Amino acid sequence: MKDTFIHKGLRKKLVATLQKKGIANREVLAAINTIPRHLFMDSGFLDHAYVDKAFPIAADQTISQPYTVARQTELLEVVRGDRVLEIGTGSGYQTAVLLEMGVTVYSIERQNELFKKTKRFLPQLGYRPKKLIFGDGYKGFPEAAPYHGIIVTAGAPFVPKPLLSQLKVGGKLVIPVGENVQIMTVFTRTSPTNFEKEEFGEFRFVPLLEDKN
Ligand code: SAH
Numbered sequence: 001m002k003d004t005f006i007h008k009g010l011r012k013k014l015v016a017t018l019q020k021k022g023i024a025n026r027e028v029l030a031a032i033n034t035i036p037r038h039l040f041m042d043s044g045f046l047d048h049a050y051v052d053k054a055f056p057i058a059a060d061q062t063i064s065q066p067y068t069v070a071r072q073t074e075l076l077e078v079v080r081g082d083r084v085l086e087i088g089t090g091s092g093y094q095t096a097v098l099l100e101m102g103v104t105v106y107s108i109e110r111q112n113e114l115f116k117k118t119k120r121f122l123p124q125l126g127y128r129p130k131k132l133i134f135g136d137g138y139k140g141f142p143e144a145a146p147y148h149g150i151i152v153t154a155g156a157p158f159v160p161k162p163l164l165s166q167l168k169v170g171g172k173l174v175i176p177v178g179e180n181v182q183i184m185t186v187f188t189r190t191s192p193t194n195f196e197k198e199e200f201g202e203f204r205f206v207p208l209l210e211d212k213n
Contacts, residue, residue: 003036010050025074031100040091063091082148087137092118105129155182155205
């Protein structure tokens with residue numbers, strides 16, 4: 001597992017690309033500049049690791065496009081010490097971005113093969129999520145609720161109620177909603193019973209599936 005000056009140079013360029021596309025949050029950009037994304041991908045795709053695109057990982061899933069990761073993380077508006085629940089651990093790249101930002105991360109994955117692979121892999125790079133859960137993200141993880149932020153990294157056909165109920169007042173749920181194309185949607189819990197909804201354009205994700213596999 002090597003991270004060379006070539007990779008570091010490519011990451012700097014990727015960060016510049018993301019800035020041009022409108023990402024301004026310094027902590028997010030610093031995290032992307034630090035994390036060796038190529039190590040989160042299968043070897044056949046190493047050349048593509050620092051191109052702003054999504055790529056296949058195990059079990060027919062994808063590592064999200066860097067712009068998408070950056071935008072979703074920015075929209076979460078979390079600060080060091082906050083507690084975040086991620087739905088869709090996948091390669092663990094998004095998890096690593098949050099950990100670099102000093103966030104306490106709980107992350108759920110429904111695909112057992114990916115779950116086991118990523119659980120082994122992240123600590124090898126020194127990334128230690130508070131808990132990785134093999135389970136169904138539609139239910140959230142009530143055991144550690146409420147969260148400052150919840151980030152869904154697969155396309156949700158509808159907004160799962162348990163995720164809204166597991167937010168702290170002031171917390172945000174960042175979720176791409178839709179079947180074929182998703183609208184990036186942010187729900188802010190403004191009181192125990194009220195949520196404010198905002199939309200941030202179209203994205204494409206692999207689907208949020210029900211139950212474990
Ligand atoms: N955050 C990941 C993105 C992976 S793609 C990364 O940075 O690589 C989306 C992931 O969501 C896939 O791994 C998929 O298996 C997972 N997923 C889909 N439906 C799910 C569900 N109901 N609960 C938990 N994870 C789910």
